[in-house]
Amino acid sequence: MVAAEDPESFFATAPPLGDTGAVVARIQEFVARNSSHPSSEGGGRRRIVCVTSGGTTVPLEQRCVRYIDNFSSGHRGAASTEYFLKAGYAVIFVHRRGSCQPFCRFLPDDSFLNFFDVTTESKVQVVESHTTVVKKAIGEYSKAIEGGSLLKLPFTTIFEYLQLLKMVATCMSSVGPHGMFYLAAAVSDFYVPWDSMAKHKIQSAGGPLDMKLSQVPKMLSVLRNQWAPTAFCISFKLETDSDILIQKAEMALSKYKMNVVVANLLATYKEEVVIVSNGERNTIRRCSEDEDLEEHIIKLLEKSHSKYIYSSTDGCAKN
Numbered sequence: 001m002v003a004a005e006d007p008e009s010f011f012a013t014a015p016p017l018g019d020t021g022a023v024v025a026r027i028q029e030f031v032a033r034n035s036s037h038p039s040s041e042g043g044g045r046r047r048i049v050c051v052t053s054g055g056t057t058v059p060l061e062q063r064c065v066r067y068i069d070n071f072s073s074g075h076r077g078a079a080s081t082e083y084f085l086k087a088g089y090a091v092i093f094v095h096r097r098g099s100c101q102p103f104c105r106f107l108p109d110d111s112f113l114n115f116f117d118v119t120t121e122s123k124v125q126v127v128e129s130h131t132t133v134v135k136k137a138i139g140e141y142s143k144a145i146e147g148g149s150l151l152k153l154p155f156t157t158i159f160e161y162l163q164l165l166k167m168v169a170t171c172m173s174s175v176g177p178h179g180m181f182y183l184a185a186a187v188s189d190f191y192v193p194w195d196s197m198a199k200h201k202i203q204s205a206g207g208p209l210d211m212k213l214s215q216v217p218k219m220l221s222v223l224r225n226q227w228a229p230t231a232f233c234i235s236f237k238l239e240t241d242s243d244i245l246i247q248k249a250e251m252a253l254s255k256y257k258m259n260v261v262v263a264n265l266l267a268t269y270k271e272e273v274v275i276v277s278n279g280e281r282n283t284i285r286r287c288s289e290d291e292d293l294e295e296h297i298i299k300l301l302e303k304s305h306s307k308y309i310y311s312s313t314d315g316c317a318k319n
């Protein structure tokens, strides 16, 4: 492993996104429209949250055949997006291509075709047992899309993810404390810088592969200090060792000046999280498999965000 690069050199050497201008224009339009929109919950303006979701990849070759991946199905980000929309937020959903999508979580991984029946030669319909759930999902998804409160931006690599996060954060800086970052994506800590990466497929005839990985700069500090200094920021902490989880979450809280850190263990992340904020620790557990842990997480965060907006605006602005 070689030393952490500074954020400027990371961005200077990263392969640029193909359609930067168009992406920035979509984010700017979304932010401008939603931030001038009154909140559907009554009183104040609509809040905007950037939800990041899924794992970033680290390519090993520029014409990529092999890559290192990060564990994440995208379920947490997709479920959280649904509950943020229900709570009246506009959501920028920055997600890994092919990962779990909002309102599609109920779709089976294995046999999507089990959802359909061929009724006549030219007609296919959803099987009776699934119509309620599909109708509900279509209704909620259409409401978010037609109401203009959901913007979906896909990434695959760490290069794409961090460029998108920077774009969203800088476009959202005008939203101030009404903006929120909910960083549930599993982000690579180590990578191969583009300019030192093999161009073509690495050949196995050369024997064992000896490779040095550089450290990805921790973007939480840059997000807090430069891109979105007044936003409400929530980062996640994933560990496998329960003895260090809370200590690492508290460290992230103070080192990166996060408002909240959601701490979870790989073995139990679907059942339990600990919400760590200044001086407080709240453990949230789900009672049954039918329940979404994210519903409880978002309820708690929405309240903390309201208090933050109130304190940031000296109680003058409605939240």
Ligand code: PMT
Pocket: 054, 071, 072, 073, 074, 075, 076, 077, 183, 184, 185, 186, 187, 188, 189, 216, 217, 218, 219, 220, 234, 235, 236, 237, 238, 239, 264, 269
């Ligand atoms: O998607 P699911 O399958 O439902 O799983 C959800 C989850 C377990 C992935 C999710 O709950 C979770 O914990 N996500 C964060 C995983 C992670 O990257 O943890 P970390 O401890 O490695 O990083 C902590 C924070 O630092 C993250 O918020 C990350 O955005 C940030 N980071 C990480 C690396 C880096 N170079 N820069 C960063 O800013």
